[in-house]
Amino acid sequence: MSAPATTRNQAESPSGPADPSLPTNLRRNAALVPTDTAAGRSLAAVIAILTFLAGLCAGAAEIVATNAGQWQGDVAQEVTIQVRPGPGRDVDADVARAETIAKSEPGIAEARVFSKAEAERLLEPWLGSGLDLSDLPVPRLIALKLADSRSADLKRLRTRLTEALPGVASLDDHALWLQRLSTAANAFVGIGVGMVILVLVATGLAVTFATRGAMAGNREVVEVLHFVGADDDYIARAFQRRFFGLGLRGGAIGAGLAILAFAVAGLLARAARSGPAGQEVEALFGAFQVGLRGYASVILIGVIASLVTGVVSRITVRRFLS
Template structure:
């Protein structure tokens, strides 16, 4: 061999450890531990978190409205209006006696003149002299477990105290309260549906990106005989894991926020604003149905991710 000759060595086989992760023997068709996969899982987690919060809030409103309706439905109110030449105290006593004699009535409580006037303070302010005003007197009637005949009570009040006493069964307030609660629940369901739709769109774009990035691998699989169902199942399996991870994180975060809100509500309950908070939101607890809804939303997000990815792959291959 001449002095200036150079020796050419045959290239050595590249060890499997030196290959890129996507070219190794057991590498998945759609790798999930990538920046794009982590970003998609984060998006699914955020959307699931928002949807779960909406579902939890709707459940809190629905349960609080049910408590309000139960409380309001257990009472009716008799209003006794003062009139010239009439003894208002005697009229109140007569109306209370008629209500107490009605079957199904558990208790009656006539309001005094001072108590009736204090009911107007939220609208008129305190410190006003209402002695010369014809402030109506109220009688709260608590209903028992039976079904009282309110129609008969209303008729007897009209006969005994015509134009003076009237019965209010709060049907208008119950109807408005039911409408408000149903509206809030409907808005919550609509928001959850929109969030799941946004999750499907995000998965669609992510699946198209993964298909474009693995076009050569997909073509080789087709060349060696892999059908579209096999490739779609691979994408579905990988994206289901991403959706399960993101949905689990989002649902767990929503449950943590709801639990934190309940703990804060219990702490504030001992303060001055505790009565108002409890009156509006109850115990700030969503119950088993609310927790089941949050978990179900996380599962639905995972299923939507898997189904949308499979449909997108099939449409891309076809």
């Protein structure tokens, strides 16, 4: 025997008004799946925290990738000639000759010769200041700025330097350093992506347990819905809407907090950049700038978190009902 259509329609409406003809103790004024409960608020808070952490990981990976790309671009536009002093040789003459050879090559936009005092100051971070290095054979450096890395024939320049100044001049194109920088940056970005994936997996697990708890707490309601003819898809959609709303709320809060954290950190970094310490930090780690792509990735994580919440809740309900 099936229930009347009006009773079925009222039961299938999660937020519809209760039938006034029913006794007070049989009326259900709440939604099919309550949205404002302690468990729901706790789940939204967990999703917000996880989204916040995932957003921080994604933003940090974006900062590293951006700065690494800028460093690689800057370093790729410069090469260095090292002129080593030798017994019986005039190092200033060797430096001048190496500079002349470099300037004659196409694609070299600028050549800057480091004086002996400047070369010695480059050793202070390792040897300390106040040392007398006048008796040491400190190599002289020539920094070359490339107009276009594709037009400069560094192989020919290296050959000419070796032929003109054998055992004295050498060319360093920083290829090994660039390779190590690229490897380190890719590893950091990979770790960031892995952390984001782990956070999303943790979000799915939290939603799974919360959905099972909600199903257990609403077992009687589910049985009544089955009795009046509601199918599993309808019940799954009801729970999916509820948990998608919680995920959307938590994802929006977490993503918003992550964006706010990056914005505040960027303002503090720009304020500290005016001092010498801030300039040293920027020179070492690069500018603290997330960029539009970083903010978009944080927002995307919030959206993905809400979608994961809805999909996982639906799958969990279907498995529970089956």
